Amino acid sequence: MNQDARTLTLAEIAERLGARLEGDGGRRVSGLATLREAEPDQVAFLANRAYLKDLPGTRAAAVLLAPGHAGTCPVARLEMDNPYLGYAELSRLFDPLAGRTPAGIHPTAVVADDVRLGAEVAIGPQAVIESGVELGDEVVIGPGCVVGADSRIGPGSRLHANVTVCHGVVIGARAILHSGCVIGGDGFGFAHDGARWHKIAQLGGVVLGDDVEVGSCSSIDRGALGDTLIGDDVKIDSQVQIAHNVQIGDHSALAGCVGIAGSTRVGRHCMLGGGVGLSGHLTIADGVQVTGMSLVTNSILEPGIYSSGTGAMDNAQWRRNAVRFKQLDDIARRLARLEKAGRSG
Template identity: 65%
Template sequence: MNTIAKHGYTLNELAERVGATVSGNGDALITGLATLHDAGPEDLAFLANPSYLRFLQDTHAGGVLIREEHKDACPVPALVLKDPYLGYAMLSQLFDPMAMKQAPTVHETAVIADTATIGERVSIGPHVHIGAHVTVEDDVVIDAGVAIGDGCIVGKGSHLYPNVTLYHGVTLGERCIIHSSAVLGGDGFGFAFNGKGWTKIAQIGGVRLGDDVEVGSCSSIDRGALGDTIIGNDVKIDSQVQIAHNVQIGDHSALAGCVGIAGSTKIGRGCLLGGGVGVAGHLEIADRVQITGMSLITNSIHSAGVYSSGTGAMPNAQWRKNAVRFKQLDEMARRLSRLEKR
């Protein structure tokens, strides 16, 4: 069993939460979540990818989230619904031990400016620093070592994990989750070369996050040089992501680990950027664009769809040959053009 709840739920109760139909004993008690392979009699498993259908016949789960077409092959009770993975996502929150919130407290080592406004039912951990004119709204959790700069706003129900840093002038919407060591509002990379050295450009904008945004650990969102860096509602940002100054990201977009977005680029709504994607500056990416992992985007994308660049892995000997051929492409193109003219 991978996850243990403080108390259980019957399959009937779980079905009501996700709009599923129960097949089999709806009174079966579920106390945790697990994979088809590892589940025990009190675990709920799910089958979302047909590649794992081979594990269904031998599962010992107390119940399985499953599609209608797989119901008859399930040897145990099932919750039948259109999207088992979405159902699993919804129910996972019931079995998350970290969701059991402690009574709101303010630790004695926290340093809170006199001009800060702290809402109701706020929990503030050890060695937290909250600057001047900060507003922390109701039901916020601020874990140990968090630093919140002057003039920030932390929206209702948000959670800042240990050692998060918000520079001055950062605004978080409601129910935002910021994971450990993320930095929001640091200076963007702005310098002017004077012929001998670099002159720093003051970054005088801020950072604004919408509601329900999640930022992974060790990610960085830079403040705007002029105006704000803007992250829309329900945007999901993985760990070790770099978002430069004045970037705008539309609602419901998701960025996987190690994505880097250069300054002043606009990402549309509902976009998906795979791990390691790099996006150059001052570009515009349309709504509903998916960019596969390790791609490099150097031009704007004006139409929805799936985009890729680069080459997949191959044996080194073959890659070395291809690299030589790549260098010859320009000359080969010129020779072909001459042949066509003849």
């Protein structure tokens, strides 16, 4: 990727990041890279001790780092207490996408007559904006997106290409929705008459707070009666499934392939690892972390780290142990008998 769309001086960067600069403030840089790969016109960063070994040999113009790591830095320094946060901000300064989309409606977009548009809205080619939709200031709608009837999208939000927002969805400010994600598809609701299924129309909607990000090809289903609720600053990775009437508290993060069944409530500041599954109708407390591919079938009422499953091993070894898993209750009973025999013997 060409990151060279813009250049900044080290002094400008220091000011934007609130970092203390040791070095030539007038030097211009045009990008960001790792310590090992940075060219002399790029800034590098050190946010993890594991990479301290790469510091002495870096060719970067400057390194963003914590004051405690300044010792072996051979080049200019941008010092701040949380250099990873500095890296995040710097990455956005060099983002070639930022500001790339000019406002305006592409002539091939289909925009209903009664759509309300804020200032500086951009609507890409082949997009469809249905009746009753409201788009806030500086919203960017990518090519091929569909925004369903009566939905509202808050200011500064960006839908990448081929996103689907169904009818009656509410999205807050500064959302980022990646390609292929679907917000507001029907929840999975059916009544059984003893022989066949009868569809339950999903009459609720989806409400996303501010600063929500949703990864590519993820699904957030609409509620059956009330709404599916995603809090502020919730970050959702790719290939995630969020069922109807789920609630996710503010600042929680869900890694790829997570699946959450209906009506489960996840607290604030939770982190779900990749592939985690939560059963329906659970309550997960604030501050809970669940490690990758764990299955949670009961509510978790205390913050902490939770896990299930078994680690990978050689298949032959695994086969021997997995067979024994089926005997585990029997093993436990036999052990208890032996213990009892030993005590009485």
